[in-house]
Structures are given as C-alpha cells and as structure tokens.
Amino acid sequence: xxxxLIVTDSSSSIDLDVAKTHGIEIVPLSVELDGKxxxxxxxxxxxxxxxxxxxxxxxxxxxxxxxxxNELMVKWKSEGWDDIIIFSLSSHLSxxxxxxxxxxxxxxxxxxxxxxxxxxxGALRDITFKAASMVKEGKSKEEILAMxxxxxxxxxxxxxxxxxxxxxxxxxxSPTLKTVASLLKLRTLAAxxxxxxxxxxxxxxxxxAGIFKMVIEDFAEKGVTVGVTKFVxxxxxxxxxxxxxxxxxxxxxxxxxxDIIDLPATLTAHxxxxxxxVQSSLEL
Numbered sequence: 220x221x222x223x224l225i226v227t228d229s230s231s232s233i234d235l236d237v238a239k240t241h242g243i244e245i246v247p248l249s250v251e252l253d254g255k256x257x258x259x260x261x262x263x264x265x266x267x268x269x270x271x272x273x274x275x276x277x278x279x280x281x282x283x284x285x286x287x288x289n290e291l292m293v294k295w296k297s298e299g300w301d302d303i304i305i306f307s308l309s310s311h312l313s314x315x316x317x318x319x320x321x322x323x324x325x326x327x328x329x330x331x332x333x334x335x336x337x338x339x340x341g342a343l344r345d346i347t348f349k350a351a352s353m354v355k356e357g358k359s360k361e362e363i364l365a366m367x368x369x370x371x372x373x374x375x376x377x378x379x380x381x382x383x384x385x386x387x388x389x390x391x392x393s394p395t396l397k398t399v400a401s402l403l404k405l406r407t408l409a410a411x412x413x414x415x416x417x418x419x420x421x422x423x424x425x426x427x428a429g430i431f432k433m434v435i436e437d438f439a440e441k442g443v444t445v446g447v448t449k450f451v452x453x454x455x456x457x458x459x460x461x462x463x464x465x466x467x468x469x470x471x472x473x474x475x476x477x478d479i480i481d482l483p484a485t486l487t488a489h490x491x492x493x494x495x496x497v498q499s500s501l502e503l
Contacts, residue, residue: 221301223354223363227347228283228315229259230308230339232453232483241351244295246288246305248315250484252278258287259484268484269456269492278488282314285321292326302360303331306347306367308339308485311416332360334367337414340483341451341498342374349503370501371414373448375441377434378409378418378486381457381493406430410437427460431467438499439471449476449502453486457493464497476502 226244227233238245247258252271257263259280271278295303310316316335323331336343346367353363408430410421422433442448450468454461458479465477486496 221360222299223360224295224298224300224303225347225350225354225363226295226303226305227343228308230313230315230483230485231306231343231347232340232481233344233347235260241348242354243347243351244291246283246291246315248283248313248485249281250278250488251281252276256284258284263484265481265484265487268487272487272492278484280313280485280488282318285318288318288322289325292322292328292331295331296326296328300330303328304350304360304363305331305333306336306343306350307333308343309337309411309415310335311337311414312339313485332364334364334371336367336371338371338374338376338411338498339485340376340453340496341478341480342370342376342500344480345449345451345500345503346370366503370503373413374498374500375413375415376411376496376498377421377437378411378490378496379430379434379460379494380407380409380490382406382491384491408433427463431464434464434497435467435471438468441499443472443475443499445473445475447502448472449478449500451498451500452477452479453482453496453498454479455482455487455490455492455494457495460493460495464495468497 228246229248235245247261250257250259250263305319307316307319319333350363405423407423408421409418411418424430452461452464461479468477
C-alpha cells in the first residue's frame with residue numbers, strides 16, 4: 220500500500236486539530252491587517268478575525284507565504300512519502316496553486332501532484348476529507364484523483380453578504396454602489412460558477428426570501444438528486460441565516476444532505492460579518 224499524504228489550504232475551513240486527526244496537512248493562507256501578516260488559524264484564529272471585523276478592520280488575504288510552503292516541502296520530502304496530493308483553492312482566486320508549483324520545482328519533488336479544484340470552502344473540504352478517508356482504505360492515487368475530479372466537475376457556489384460594507388472597505392465595490400443598494404434596500408447575490416474566474420453578480424432582491432429563491436432555482440436548473448447532491452453552507456456570525464437557507468433547500472429538494480460550517484477567512488475578509496455562502500457538492 221502506497222504511503223500518501225493529503226494536503227490542502229486553510230480556505231477549506233478545516234480546523235487544524237481536526238485535520239491532524241485525519242492525517243491531513245493544512246497550509247495556512249496569509250491574512251494582512253494593519254501592516255502585519257498573519258498565518259490563517261496559526262497566528263490568527265477565526266474568532267480573532269471576526270473580532271477585528273467588528274471593529275471595522277479591512278483585512279486582505281493572500282496566498283501562503285512562499286518561504287513557509289518551501290519549508291513544508293522540505294519536511295515532506297524528508298518523510299519519505301510515495302505520493303503527496305495537494306488540493307488547492309482555485310487558481311482563479313489566488314496565487315496559491317502557482318506557489319505550490321514553484322515550491323515543488325524548487326525541491327525537485329516528482330511525487331507531488333497539485334490539483335486545482337477551481338473552488339474553495341465546502342467543496343475543497345469535502346474532497347480533502349474523502350481523500351484522507353480513501354488513503355486509510357488503501358485506495359490508489361489514481362482513485363483519489365478520479366474522486367476529486369467528479370466533485371470538481373459539479374460544484375458551484377453563491378455568496379450572500381449581509382451588506383456591501385466590507386467589500387467597500389476592501390476596495391472591491393464602489394461606495395456609490397453601496398449607497399444605491401442601501402437606499403433601495405437591496406441585498407446582493409454573487410455566484411462562483413463551475414471553474415469560474417471570479418465571483419460575479421447574480422442578482423439582487425429586497426428580501427432574504429428573494430435571494431434564497433434565486434439560489435434554489437439556479438441549483439434546480441442544474442439538477443439536484445437526493446443521495447447524490449449535497450450542499451455546504453458556510454456562515455460568519457450568521458447561524459440563523461444558515462439555518463433558514465438549509466430549511467429552504469430541504470423544503471425544495473427533499474432530504475438532501477446540508478452541512479453548515481464556518482466561512483473561511485478567505486471569504487470572511489471580503490464579505491464581512493453575517494455573510495453566508497452555499498455550494499453544491501457530491502455526497503461522498
């Protein structure tokens with residue numbers, strides 16, 4: 220049986236202690252705030268980031284520190300793994316995928332396979348946990364990669380910020396757009412399509428129910444099958460919204476699996492408090 224290491228980054232929203240129990244290595248993304256750079260979960264916890272946001276902070280996130288990634292590659296090389304599979308958040312959203320490839324080349328590690336999942340959060344989390352489980356079952360690298368590709372091919376997601384305040388602070392939308400949305404009392408829905416290059420505006424509504432309806436109709440159009448399709452909702456100080464969205468999904472599609480987890484720092488830093496995301500994935 221091959222000795223296989225499974226690696227992902229902190230945009231998967233996998234807790235470090237949980238990852239350790241599953242034999243998963245987590246590479247932390249970088250969170251920049253007030254001129255300092257923190258390693259996600261290592262130097263700044265999810266709770267600490269949320270407290271910063273409550274104080275109107277405008278953090279930025281970026282790929283993992285390249286020096287730190289190189290150190291990890293050196294460590295993994297010394298541990299004698301037959302194969303190392305790295306599941307990266309989307310190359311369209313971050314330089315993380317490219318950073319992994321640079322570190323792989325610098326350390327001449329032909330046993331490293333780097334997978335661009337074109338996603339993050341729930342789908343990345345599901346792929347990683349299933350891959351770790353398959354390693355324990357003695358599955359091959361090829362079987363693990365085939366599983367990952369199946370999930371990658373079907374996932375898409377939506378982001379529902381409570382308002383545009385954090386996006387304005389981060390310079391991602393104009394203050395004018397925020398003012399117009401506030402005056403008209405509009406909520407915004409953003410979509411990350413399958414292999415999408417960015418979150419794009421998918422619609423607006425005056426009500427939460429209207430936003431949920433757009434999300435559900437879009438998923439229904441793509442096809443939802445109980446026992447095959449699952450949903451992952453990520454929330455930031457918004458358990459009540461997540462619960463209502465879960466209820467709406469189950470009412471529309473029947474007894475589908477719906478997980479609710481923390482919104483990763485990558486999305487929290489840009490979408491802000493009370494933001495929710497939802498992704499379609501594969502029940503593994």
